[in-house]
Amino acid sequence: MNIVKSVKIEVILESIQVERFIEMLEEAGAHGYTLFGNISGKGQNGMLDHNCRAKIFANSYLFTICSEEVAQNILPQIALFLEDCSGSCFTSEVNHLKL
Amino acid sequence: MNFLFDMSMVTGNILSPPVLFFFLGLISVALKSDLEIPQPLPKLFSLYLLMDIGLHGGHELYHSGFSWELVTVLGACFLMASIIPIYSFFILRSRFGSADAAAIAATFGSISAVTFITGISFLEIQEVPYKGYMVAGMALMESPAIIIGVLLYNIYGKKEQKSKKKTNWGHILRDAFFNGSIMLLVGALLIGILSGDKGWHDFQPFDSIFKGMLCFYLLDNGIVAARRLKALRGNLGFLLSFSILMPLFNAALGIGIAYLIGLSKGNALLFCLLTASASYIAVPAAMRLAIPKSNPAFTVPVALGIVFPFNVIVGIPLYYYLIQQIL
Numbered sequence: 077m078n079i080v081k082s083v084k085i086e087v088i089l090e091s092i093q094v095e096r097f098i099e100m101l102e103e104a105g106a107h108g109y110t111l112f113g114n115i116s117g118k119g120q121n122g123m124l125d126h127n128c129r130a131k132i133f134a135n136s137y138l139f140t141i142c143s144e145e146v147a148q149n150i151l152p153q154i155a156l157f158l159e160d161c162s163g164s165c166f167t168s169e170v171n172h173l174k175l
Numbered sequence: 176m177n178f179l180f181d182m183s184m185v186t187g188n189i190l191s192p193p194v195l196f197f198f199l200g201l202i203s204v205a206l207k208s209d210l211e212i213p214q215p216l217p218k219l220f221s222l223y224l225l226m227d228i229g230l231h232g233g234h235e236l237y238h239s240g241f242s243w244e245l246v247t248v249l250g251a252c253f254l255m256a257s258i259i260p261i262y263s264f265f266i267l268r269s270r271f272g273s274a275d276a277a278a279i280a281a282t283f284g285s286i287s288a289v290t291f292i293t294g295i296s297f298l299e300i301q302e303v304p305y306k307g308y309m310v311a312g313m314a315l316m317e318s319p320a321i322i323i324g325v326l327l328y329n330i331y332g333k334k335e336q337k338s339k340k341k342t343n344w345g346h347i348l349r350d351a352f353f354n355g356s357i358m359l360l361v362g363a364l365l366i367g368i369l370s371g372d373k374g375w376h377d378f379q380p381f382d383s384i385f386k387g388m389l390c391f392y393l394l395d396n397g398i399v400a401a402r403r404l405k406a407l408r409g410n411l412g413f414l415l416s417f418s419i420l421m422p423l424f425n426a427a428l429g430i431g432i433a434y435l436i437g438l439s440k441g442n443a444l445l446f447c448l449l450t451a452s453a454s455y456i457a458v459p460a461a462m463r464l465a466i467p468k469s470n471p472a473f474t475v476p477v478a479l480g481i482v483f484p485f486n487v488i489v490g491i492p493l494y495y496y497l498i499q500q501i502l
Contacts, residue, residue: 132471
């Protein structure tokens with residue numbers, strides 16, 4: 077069993093921005109991610125619900141696990157990305173069980 | 176000229192099942208009912224409607240061929256889609272920043288396919304003929320407004336915000352010309368032309384459920400419109416006035432152009448609806464991507480919550496009445 081200390085980066089952002097966000101993430105060094113599309117919630121921009129054909133009001137949740145070094149590279153770019161569109165980013169230290 | 180407004184046309188429109196289902200959607204939200212059409216079914220309904228009218232238009236083009244009349248209609252559609260966002264933008268800038276003004280202006284420059292389809296349903300009830308090639312005009316009108324909106328923001332908005340970020344025109348052009356609605360509409364139009372009578376005949380069972388699908392779609396539209404309208408608090412007075420006066424003005428321009436280029440009454444109504452409607456799916460999304468500072472809480476509620484019901488309930492019979500008087 078190999079447990080590695082890693083950084084978990086979680087992002088909630090507008091679904092229409094996901095494609096470009098993933099492009100940015102991969103260019104910044106993330107090797108993979110998990111995406112939950114069409115989620116609902118309420119934040120600074122009011123209620124966002126996925127139950128609207130206009131994809132513009134749907135949010136997505138995405139997380140990636142990476143090394144501290146890669147996280148240092150990714151986070152400034154996420155900050156830049158989220159400057160323009162609504163979204164939130166959280167980071168935490170996690171134990172990653174590598175199989 | 177008969178200036179007496181034919182109320183039976185209005186009641187006939189309001190009492191048609193698609194419009195009544197739209198009301199049902201509105202009422203269900205007001206009564207806090209849990210009525211809901213599960214996603215992604217409404218998306219399927221919209222794809223079906225676009226496919227059906229695309230194929231129908233293509234089939235008509237297969238018979239009529241390309242004519243000078245078609246070129247004139249396409250030119251008029253392109254002209255209106257290009258100028259509406261410009262004057263809308265300058266009116267909206269009196270109240271909003273350039274980002275929101277450009278995004279709302281672009282939604283008015285573009286079109287609502289479902290308003291167009293409801294217009295077709297109205298013409299069929301009134302037994303007024305129209306040409307399927309108007310669908311080509313609709314496809315053409317969706318994109319220019321996005322380009323004009325972004326250009327207006329680049330000229331006026333970037334100065335306001337002193338932004339040095341470069342516009343990614345590749346993404347914008349892709350969103351403007353290859354978004355899902357346009358791909359399906361233009362694709363179905365071409366398939367309708369290529370497959371001819373045989374293709375259209377095979378498609379008939381699918382076409383026969385058109386009204387039912389439109390009812391489902393408008394029911395969902397009513398639910399979404401009622402929910403989204405709440406977001407306009409604070410700007411409701413201005414946006415309500417703008418969203419009613421602008422379609423009326425655009426429709427008047429549309430009728431004038433239809434008169435000048437000699438459109439038939441049915442085609443004139445459809446052209447008029449293209450000029451008077453506002454996009455609530457493709458354009459708000461494209462503008463949000465192109466101008467992230469624009470607030471989608473304005474574009475969608477305005478287009479779906481005000482312009483769409485106004486056109487469907489009041490606009491269609493009113494525009495047709497004026498067309499009957501003038502053409």
